[in-house]
Amino acid sequence: MPPWITQYKRQLLWTDVLAGLIVAVLVIPQSLAYALLAGLPPQAGLYVSILPVLVYAWVGSSMTQAVGPVAITAIMTYAVLSPLAVPGSNAYIALAAALSLCSGVLIFVFGLLRLGFLSQLLSRPVVSGFISGSAILIVVSQLKFLLGVQIPAGNTWHTLQALLGSLSFVSPVTVLLGGSALVWLLVCRWRLVSWAQRVGTSLAQAEFLLRVMPLVVLALAVALVVGFDLDHTHQVAVVGPVREGGAGFQFFVPNWGTLQTLAAPALVLAFIGTVQNITMAQALAAKRRERVDANRELVGFGLSNVMAGFYGGMPVGGGLSRSAINVSAGAQSPLASLVAAVAMLCMVLLGTHWLERLPLAVLAASIVVAAVGMIEVKAFWQAWSYDRADAMALLGTALGVLVFGLGLGVAIGIGLSLATLLVRASTPHIAVIGRIPGTEHFRNIERHGVETIDSALFLRIDESLFFGNLSAVEARLSAELVKAPLTQDVVLIMSAVNRVDTTALEVLTDINRDLGAKHMRLHFAEVKGPVQDRLVHSALWKGLSGRVYLSVHAAFEDLQAAAKVKAELA
Structure with missing residues (x-):
C-alpha cells in the first residue's frame, strides 16, 4: 500500500475531494483538445484521464503531479504516426495504442533498472529548446482549425505551404469564432490576474478564475454554435459524435513489424517522458519541500502508459497545466487525482453528447494559448546573457525540432549538449x-x-x-x-x-x-x-x-x- 495512504491525515480529506472534483471539470476541454492534437478521437483524451491516473496515484511518489494527456506527447504522437496512417483511422488508433504500450514498457524498465539519472542527460537550455520548438509545432498544427481549412499532414514547412495555398477557402465565421476565443484567452492569460486583484480579489481566487476561463469560453462557444446552428449553416467544424460509455480494454500484442516501426519513436517518447515527468515531479516537490523518488516515478509513469495502451490508446505524462490546476485547486495528496479519475469516469458513463458541438476552432485556440505559454523566450535571453554556448544549444534544439522533427530535434539537442561539454573540457581554464x-x-x-x-x-x-x-x-x-x-x-x-x-x-x-x-x-x-x-x-x-x-x-x-x-x- 502506498505510504501516502497509511500516513494520510483525515483533515485533508475534504480539501482533496473538492480539488479532485474541480480538476475533473476543468481538464475536460484540455483532454479533448490534446486527443485531437494527437490525431485521435476526442474521447481518447477522456479515457486516458481515468485508469492511467489511478495507476500513477497508486504507484508514483509525487503528492501533486497530475497525469493525463499532455501537449508534448500529443504532438509527438501525431508527428510519429501521421506519416504511417490516416489520423483518426482504426490503423492510426491501433498504432497510437502500440506506441503508448511500447513507450510505457521502456519507461517501466528504466525505473526497474534505476535509470532515473537519465533525466540529467539533457541540460536545462536543451530542454527549454525542445519545449519551445514543440510549442511552435503545436501552434502550426492548430492553424488549420483556426482558419477552418483542411490540409494533409506534413512537416512544418509543408504545413505552412499548404495553409498559404488554402487561404482562399478560409471560413470567415470559423476565423471570427476561433480568433475571438484566442484573443480573449491571451488577454486573460496576461491581464486577468492583475485585473481581478485590482477589484479586491485575492491572488488564489484570481488564479482559479484564470484556470476556469477556458471552460467558460468553450461553454459560450457551444452556446453560439447551438443557438445559431453554425455547424450546419456556416460549416463550422465541431468535435462530432463522442462515444459514450467506457472504452473497454484492448488486450493485444503488437506484431513484429509494428514493433520495428515504433521502436525508435517509442524510445524517443520514453526518453522525453522520463525527462519531462521527473523534472515536473521534482519541481512540484521542491515547492512543497518534499522529495520524490525518480525511479519510482518512472515505474509509475511506465505502468500508466501501459494502461493507457490498453484503455484509451494515447500516451500520457505529467502535464504542466494539469498539475498546475491540481495544485491551485488545493490538492494535498494523490487522493485528489483518484477523485478526479472517478468523477471523470462518472461523466463519461452518464453521457458525453453535450460535447459533440464543441467548435474545433475554440479548442484549437485553447491549445495555442497553452502552447504560447510554453515558448521560453525568457530562458533564451537569460542563457544568452550568461552563457552563449547554452543559448546556442537552446536555439539549435528548437530549430532542429522545427526543421527535422521531434526525434532528430532531441538528437540534435543531446549532440549540442555533449559538444558544448567536450569543447569546454578540451579548453580548460x-x-x-x-x-x-x-x-x-x-x-x-x-x-x-x-x-x-x-x-x-x-x-x-x-x-x-x-x-x-x-x-x-x-x-x-x-x-x-x-x-x-x-x-x-x-x-x-x-x-x-x-x-x-x-x-x-x-x-x-x-x-x-x-x-x-x-x-x-x-x-x-x-x-x-x-x-x-x-x-x-x-x-x-x-x-x-x-x-x-x-x-x-x-x-x-x-x-x-x-x-x-x-x-x-x-
Missing part, C-alpha cells in the same frame, strides 16, 4: 598563480596582486586531464616557460583535477622527462586522494623529478626557501 602577501591564499596573477618566485612556475589546471585537453595544457606550459626563462621548478596544482586518464598519464610522464632534460623539476601539489591512488602505481610517480606537496603553500614555502639559499650561495 589554466592559471599561473601566486601568493597574496601575508596570507596562505593563492590566486591568479592576472586578477590579484600576488608575490611569485622567479625560479618557480605555479600552474593551476581547472579541469580533469584527459586525451581531449592535453594539447591545450602542453601549449600553455610551453608558452609560460618561454615567458619565464629563469624557471627551474614547475608546480602543477591538481586541486581541480578529478581524473587523469591513460593518455594524460603518458603525457605527464613525457613532460617530466622533457623538463628533466632541461634541468628543471616537475612537482605536484594538492593531488586528490582518488587520483593519487591511481598515480602511485605508475612510472610517473616513481620517476617524478620533483616532489608531491600536500598544499600549494607548502610548495611555495619550500621553493622560496630553496631560492633564497641558492641566491645567498651565489
Whole structure:
C-alpha cells in the first residue's frame, strides 16, 4: 500500500475531494483538445484521464503531479504516426495504442533498472529548446482549425505551404469564432490576474478564475454554435459524435513489424517522458519541500502508459497545466487525482453528447494559448546573457525540432549538449598563480596582486586531464616557460583535477622527462586522494623529478626557501 495512504491525515480529506472534483471539470476541454492534437478521437483524451491516473496515484511518489494527456506527447504522437496512417483511422488508433504500450514498457524498465539519472542527460537550455520548438509545432498544427481549412499532414514547412495555398477557402465565421476565443484567452492569460486583484480579489481566487476561463469560453462557444446552428449553416467544424460509455480494454500484442516501426519513436517518447515527468515531479516537490523518488516515478509513469495502451490508446505524462490546476485547486495528496479519475469516469458513463458541438476552432485556440505559454523566450535571453554556448544549444534544439522533427530535434539537442561539454573540457581554464602577501591564499596573477618566485612556475589546471585537453595544457606550459626563462621548478596544482586518464598519464610522464632534460623539476601539489591512488602505481610517480606537496603553500614555502639559499650561495 502506498505510504501516502497509511500516513494520510483525515483533515485533508475534504480539501482533496473538492480539488479532485474541480480538476475533473476543468481538464475536460484540455483532454479533448490534446486527443485531437494527437490525431485521435476526442474521447481518447477522456479515457486516458481515468485508469492511467489511478495507476500513477497508486504507484508514483509525487503528492501533486497530475497525469493525463499532455501537449508534448500529443504532438509527438501525431508527428510519429501521421506519416504511417490516416489520423483518426482504426490503423492510426491501433498504432497510437502500440506506441503508448511500447513507450510505457521502456519507461517501466528504466525505473526497474534505476535509470532515473537519465533525466540529467539533457541540460536545462536543451530542454527549454525542445519545449519551445514543440510549442511552435503545436501552434502550426492548430492553424488549420483556426482558419477552418483542411490540409494533409506534413512537416512544418509543408504545413505552412499548404495553409498559404488554402487561404482562399478560409471560413470567415470559423476565423471570427476561433480568433475571438484566442484573443480573449491571451488577454486573460496576461491581464486577468492583475485585473481581478485590482477589484479586491485575492491572488488564489484570481488564479482559479484564470484556470476556469477556458471552460467558460468553450461553454459560450457551444452556446453560439447551438443557438445559431453554425455547424450546419456556416460549416463550422465541431468535435462530432463522442462515444459514450467506457472504452473497454484492448488486450493485444503488437506484431513484429509494428514493433520495428515504433521502436525508435517509442524510445524517443520514453526518453522525453522520463525527462519531462521527473523534472515536473521534482519541481512540484521542491515547492512543497518534499522529495520524490525518480525511479519510482518512472515505474509509475511506465505502468500508466501501459494502461493507457490498453484503455484509451494515447500516451500520457505529467502535464504542466494539469498539475498546475491540481495544485491551485488545493490538492494535498494523490487522493485528489483518484477523485478526479472517478468523477471523470462518472461523466463519461452518464453521457458525453453535450460535447459533440464543441467548435474545433475554440479548442484549437485553447491549445495555442497553452502552447504560447510554453515558448521560453525568457530562458533564451537569460542563457544568452550568461552563457552563449547554452543559448546556442537552446536555439539549435528548437530549430532542429522545427526543421527535422521531434526525434532528430532531441538528437540534435543531446549532440549540442555533449559538444558544448567536450569543447569546454578540451579548453580548460589554466592559471599561473601566486601568493597574496601575508596570507596562505593563492590566486591568479592576472586578477590579484600576488608575490611569485622567479625560479618557480605555479600552474593551476581547472579541469580533469584527459586525451581531449592535453594539447591545450602542453601549449600553455610551453608558452609560460618561454615567458619565464629563469624557471627551474614547475608546480602543477591538481586541486581541480578529478581524473587523469591513460593518455594524460603518458603525457605527464613525457613532460617530466622533457623538463628533466632541461634541468628543471616537475612537482605536484594538492593531488586528490582518488587520483593519487591511481598515480602511485605508475612510472610517473616513481620517476617524478620533483616532489608531491600536500598544499600549494607548502610548495611555495619550500621553493622560496630553496631560492633564497641558492641566491645567498651565489
